[in-house]
Amino acid sequence: MIKSSLDNKTYDIIVCGAGSAGVAAACSAAKAGARTLLLERHGYGGGILTAAMIHTFDAIKSCADNSVDIVAGFARELVAEIHALGGDATRDNPPEVVCVHPEMHKIAIDRLLARAGVDVLYHACVCDVLSDAGTAVTANAAANTATANNRITGVEAALRDGRARFHAPVIIDGTGDAELALHAGAPFDIAPDIQALTCHFRLGNVAPGHDWSEWETITRRALKEAHDAGEIKVYGGPWIIRLADGEISVNATRVFGNPTDPSALSRAEQEGRAHMLQIWNILRRRAPALKDSYILSGSSQLHIRESRIIRGEYVLTEEDIRACKRFDDSIAVGAWPVDIHPVTGFSGVHPHKENPFAPYEIPYRCLVPLAVDGLLVAGKPISTTHRAHGSTRVPGTSLATGQAAGVAATLCARDGTPPRALDAKKLRAALLNQNAIVSAA
Numbered sequence: 001m002i003k004s005s006l007d008n009k010t011y012d013i014i015v016c017g018a019g020s021a022g023v024a025a026a027c028s029a030a031k032a033g034a035r036t037l038l039l040e041r042h043g044y045g046g047g048i049l050t051a052a053m054i055h056t057f058d059a060i061k062s063c064a065d066n067s068v069d070i071v072a073g074f075a076r077e078l079v080a081e082i083h084a085l086g087g088d089a090t091r092d093n094p095p096e097v098v099c100v101h102p103e104m105h106k107i108a109i110d111r112l113l114a115r116a117g118v119d120v121l122y123h124a125c126v127c128d129v130l131s132d133a134g135t136a137v138t139a140n141a142a143a144n145t146a147t148a149n150n151r152i153t154g155v156e157a158a159l160r161d162g163r164a165r166f167h168a169p170v171i172i173d174g175t176g177d178a179e180l181a182l183h184a185g186a187p188f189d190i191a192p193d194i195q196a197l198t199c200h201f202r203l204g205n206v207a208p209g210h211d212w213s214e215w216e217t218i219t220r221r222a223l224k225e226a227h228d229a230g231e232i233k234v235y236g237g238p239w240i241i242r243l244a245d246g247e248i249s250v251n252a253t254r255v256f257g258n259p260t261d262p263s264a265l266s267r268a269e270q271e272g273r274a275h276m277l278q279i280w281n282i283l284r285r286r287a288p289a290l291k292d293s294y295i296l297s298g299s300s301q302l303h304i305r306e307s308r309i310i311r312g313e314y315v316l317t318e319e320d321i322r323a324c325k326r327f328d329d330s331i332a333v334g335a336w337p338v339d340i341h342p343v344t345g346f347s348g349v350h351p352h353k354e355n356p357f358a359p360y361e362i363p364y365r366c367l368v369p370l371a372v373d374g375l376l377v378a379g380k381p382i383s384t385t386h387r388a389h390g391s392t393r394v395p396g397t398s399l400a401t402g403q404a405a406g407v408a409a410t411l412c413a414r415d416g417t418p419p420r421a422l423d424a425k426k427l428r429a430a431l432l433n434q435n436a437i438v439s440a441a
């Protein structure tokens with residue numbers, strides 16, 4: 001095995017994955033005083049949002065009342081930084097989301113990471129965790145049946161010049177897929193009815209003069225007609241974001257498969273691109289406003305709504321969020337509806353936004369995996385049921401759980417406390433100090 005020139009470094013906190021959760025975790029940990037390393041397999045931050053050219057942050061605003069922010073702290077700094085770069089894309093897009101330009105999103109992340117003093121390694125694919133002895137602890141991973149506590153003390157990553165081991169007392173899994181939890185042998189679930197996968201795409205040279213809701217009407221009509229005529233079996237939405245006159249982003253493709261199965265995901269990538277082509281051909285044939293359009297870009301990778309969900313010290317349920325249950329260790333607030341993209345062959349807009357519910361609380365225990373010490377999980381795979389995940393999976397909530405994980409990890413590293421034993425009162429106070437919202441009003 002070839003060793004990287006960066007092999008064997010030690011930090012206070014290591015964050016794996018630079019999506020919404022990972023970036024929030026890394027910046028918040030560094031701002032709280034931790035020497036922090038962020039490892040990301042792509043060459044930029046932002047995760048799914050930037051990789052798929054998605055323009056919206058769901059769940060920064062309350063769906064029930066768009067004038068109320070339910071996530072602040074790092075999320076607010078990120079949005080302000082994007083706006084300062086000229087990346088506000090809200091204009092005439094849906095009022096319940098914060099809409100930004102993805103390229104400005106990437107640059108804003110670079111700037112915030114640099115300002116916070118985070119060591120960043122892009123093109124760094126984390127492929128294992130280290131145990132106390134400095135060796136890999138993959139023993140339980142395949143069986144997913146860990147019962148004894150493993151303590152992880154570092155990670156191993158494939159870098160551009162070879163393999164490197166990095167050590168820290170607390171590691172944060174921000175991979176969106178609970179990849180570290182997998183390697184560490186923490187228990188997780190994969191729902192049998194896992195949500196549909198999507199290849200987003202952008203169309204250029206669309207007819208000028210339509211706002212986003214008119215584009216949704218136009219594209220929905222065209223695809224429904226094609227579906228009724230038997231030209232297409234399945235599609236979602238479409239949901240449209242309008243970046244400028246002449247350009248729209250389309251969320252409509254739908255493919256199925258378990259994204260943690262390497263062969264199934266590879267097949268799905270090919271099907272996703274084929275579906276994009278099929279939908280574009282239908283749109284330009286059936287919608288006059290799109291007849292001269294062309295595909296500006298498709299997602300650089302298929303987008304995964306759901307994969308592994310960890311089993312943590314608390315499992316948040318749909319009943320908890322609908323009842324707005326209060327928790328003494330609440331560290332973040334969510335409010336997105338239970339938004340589960342169906343796998344049944346249903347086409348069009350699945351019902352989800354009809355009855356927006358009030359903001360709800362997320363306990364710290366959802367970030368603490370069972371059976372493994374030294375690890376916190378933030379973002380999509382936090383400990384919930386499949387139904388509750390339909391609400392917590394979105395980026396506003398991922399930014400909030402990421403910030404909570406970053407601050408929690410810093411307190412644990414500083415005081416030598418295992419994440420499972422952290423005093424939630426201390427954590428909530430430290431989060432309030434970073435302007436985060438920790439309780440539903």
Ligand SMILES: Cc1cc2nc3c(=O)[nH]c(=O)nc-3n(C[C@H](O)[C@H](O)[C@H](O)COP(=O)(O)OP(=O)(O)OC[C@H]3O[C@@H](n4cnc5c(N)ncnc54)[C@H](O)[C@@H]3O)c2cc1C
Nearest residue numbers: 017019020021041047048058126176198303304305379380
């Ligand atoms: C198809 C689709 C459409 C969506 N549309 C919208 C939308 O319109 N609006 C909206 O608000 N939300 C949308 N979402 C939801 C949103 O994008 C995600 O839920 C949110 O970004 C989750 O953030 P995250 O940080 O947990 O994960 P991610 O954004 O997935 O970030 C994970 C990061 O970890 C990195 N990583 C993974 N494994 C490794 C590894 N081994 N080593 C190093 N790095 C690794 C990845 O490269 C990635 O950068 C959509 C999601 C999907 C799938």
